[in-house]
Amino acid sequence: MLVIFDCDGVLIDSEIVAARLEAEAITDLGLPTTAEQICTRFAGTTTREVWATLERELGRPLPPGFFERHLAHVRDVFSRELEAIPGARRAVETVAERGLPYCVASSTHLPSLLNNLGTTGLVDLFDGNVFSASQVKRAKPAPDVFLFAACQMGSDPADCMVVEDSVAGVTAARRAGMPVVGFVGGSHVTDGHADRLTAAGARAIFGHMSDLPAVLAAQGIRAAA
Known part of the structure; x- marks a missing residue:
């Protein structure tokens, strides 16, 4: 997965x-x-x-x-x-420790995306597996960047799990045929945002990155076989 x-x-x-x-x-x-x-x-x-x-x-x-x-x-x-979301690094490390493949897929222009990940000390976690809407025809809520990321990583869209914070992103994941969970721990999140993500198709909502392993486990994702 x-x-x-x-x-x-x-x-x-x-x-x-x-x-x-x-x-x-x-x-x-x-x-x-x-x-x-x-x-x-x-x-x-x-x-x-x-x-x-x-x-x-x-x-x-x-x-x-x-x-x-x-x-x-x-x-x-x-x-x-710029600062990393609290617990983000450890959450990614936990995914890696479980043997699951992982990557980034963002609407941000690729050079800025890499720079921002570098500024916050996260870029080293992804071994170049960082993908941008600037590499595809359409940005979110179109599914292009998620489909591109899955293709580059050699994964079927149905065998992916997206972690998103926006309605546009959740919509893009669903249009790509990918299950998605919604994160509401960012400083920008306003009242009612969790409900909007759920309405857009998020399977679960969580508010701290330390909860990601449990959220993935609840979706049947524990460790690579």
């Missing part, structure tokens, strides 16, 4: 930082927005999709060079503020 980890909001507590920066930027452009609103609406989607939607709502094009400047600012803040 291949365990596929989303990254932002599952391994790295980045969603709340990114949402804060996006909310500040769009508010400065004249569309008052909060980090909570960004999290609720856009968790699991790509940065470009977020800004394409906000640009339409703003009713005018973004200033020239805005997106590039924003990304540079995000990279700078991430380099100083």
Whole structure:
């Protein structure tokens, strides 16, 4: 059974930082927005999709060079503020100790994804098995990145378990024909989020990475044969 980890909001507590920066930027452009609103609406989607939607709502094009400047600012803040989700490293190590194959599949652009995993001291756990929506045609909630990850890892989609924190991600996993569990331990999680993940198709919900082994066991996933 291949365990596929989303990254932002599952391994790295980045969603709340990114949402804060996006909310500040769009508010400065004249569309008052909060980090909570960004999290609720856009968790699991790509940065470009977020800004394409906000640009339409703003009713005018973004200033020239805005997106590039924003990304540079995000990279700078991430380099100083990013932290791993508590217990994430140990959870991945436990999966490895049980002999289960595992990887990352994220909406984040691949160079940024690798950099963020490096910043938080997690990149060494994955031995290059890190996959991004930038490598496929469509981002979540389309299933492409999960199907790509399974193919690269030599696994059948039905023989995978996805760990996700967003409705878009849970939806993508279900569209890929993969079972999925929902994680709600990130700083960005708002009231009712667990219910939204369940409604999207998550088989189980858990709030701390130390619970992952028990969650997987409850789904019949214990150790490689």
